[in-house]
Structures are given as structure tokens and as C-alpha cells.
Amino acid sequence: MKLGRLIGASLVACIVAVVAACGEDKALQPTETNTQASERVEKLIQEAFAQLPPGSSLKPGIDVKSLPCDDPTDGGPAGRVIVEKRYSILPPADGAWQADQVIPVLAAFWQQQGYKAYSDQRSDKRYPVYSVETPDGYLVTVQGWDREDHLDYTLGGDSPCIWENGTPDPQ
Template sequence: MSGTLNQEQALERVEQHIGNATANLPDSLHTESLGVIDGASCDDPTDNGPKVRIIVSHKYWLDGLQPEDNEHHAELLHQHWTNNGYTVLTDDRPDEIYISVENNEDGFRMSLQESAEGSLSLGASSPCIWPNGSPE
């Protein structure tokens, strides 16, 4: 069992991923937090490691964007991700705007989703981590 980022470092990395992605969207964008999850149980680790680890995540509404441009914004993010070392896990377009990706280098995941009302949300989450960065 090896060390991981600690909880604070993982949340910083989540914010970096979100910041890098939103930098590709129009200047009219402003984000509204939907909440931070900074200690969710990692009940189903994909790395076959211990279940006592946690994940951290943060999700935002992407405000200030025109709903009629959502497909264009989704494509901008898709291009950013595919050009910057992410693997697309899910892309439900054109039926609905839902894209999920995983960063090939650090295992952090991101997703973009359109609500029934036409608002976009963007989130990022860490892989399973030890809360203090090292096995307990």
C-alpha cells in the first residue's frame, strides 16, 4: 500500500482540473458551487485497494453561458480533455449532454452534465486517497 495525496492536496487538484477546464469557456462564465464532498467513502475502489480510503469532489453550476450554446461548450470541453491527457469514459451526445473523463496521469475524473432546465454543471473528483496521505 502506497501513499496518496492527502485530503487537502486532493481538493487542490480537483480545483486545478476544474480551473483548467473552465479556462476554455467564454469570459462570461462564472461558477456557483454545488458543494464540496471532502470525505466520501471509497466503497468500490477500482484499484482493488482498501475500502477505508475516501474521495473528494467539487461540483459547480456553469452560470453566464447561453443554453443554446451548450453543445458548443460541451465540444470545447471535450476537445480540451482529449487534447490534454484525459480518456473519455462516457459521451452521451447527441442524445443528451453528459460527458465523463478520467485524467490518464493522476486518475482524477471530471464530468459535464446538462440539467433538464438547460443549465450545465461541471465536477471533478479524486481517485481513492488516504485522508492523511498515507495508509492508516
């Protein structure tokens, strides 16, 4: 009887150890590097920008390749980073933005791409925002500002939490 309990206890301990090790390995899996993530964010922004009226342009704003992701919401380990980019979207030289030229166009495009709505505040007339999440965890956001005499927009993207060099730093 003691031998049976010992074998059973050992089997349970082994299963717990294997499950715990698998969970730990999953959390420490390699990711894209910050360079790869930056390229992916840029590609998502450029794809979205291509949907806007001809003559529009992007003015660089924020371009950060290594923001701390020490309080990750994905349940992963600390020590990872995110990449973030933001651009101002300038209207064609012949005028100002019309209310239906930016957010509705990008929302429709992202829906066609199968991206999941992350934040939908299009009904906010003064500061509308629409964000989507791609299947691989990237966020793309368009945000507007009603300046009373004209509309301003930004287009940006954020990576998921990644290891800066693609793998955890050995410490």
C-alpha cells in the first residue's frame, strides 16, 4: 500500500513539475526583436496610410524602439519591451480633412483585414479614436482631434511585449 501511494505521489509530482516547466518555457519563448517589431509596426502604419486620399502625407512623431513592458497584461514575464510609432496625418495640399475621410476609411480597411476592434470611440465627436489588434498582437490606432476650424489625425502602432533581442537576457 505504501509503495502504491509513493508511486502515485511521485507521478503527481512529476506531472506538476512538467506542467510548471512548460508554463515557464512558454513565457520565455523567443519573440521578434525590437528591430523586427519596429519594421512590423511601420508596415502596418504604411498599409493603413495607403488607404487615405492621394496627396495625404505622414509627419513623423513618436518613434520609440524600447519602452518597458514591466507590467504586461499578457501574463508574461517582466523585462520585455514594446515598440511604438506615431505620425500626424496631413491632408492633401488642397484642403482640410472631411469627417468621413480618415477614421471610417481605416475602420473599414481594418475590418476587411480581419483585425479585431480593440477600442472604438468613434462616437466621440471631439476626440474620436479607433484601434484594432492584429492576429499577431499588434495594435494600430487612428485618433482625431476636432480643432473647431479643422480636424487633425494621428496614426500609430504598438507592438506586443517582446524581448529586445528576441530572447530573454540571461541574468
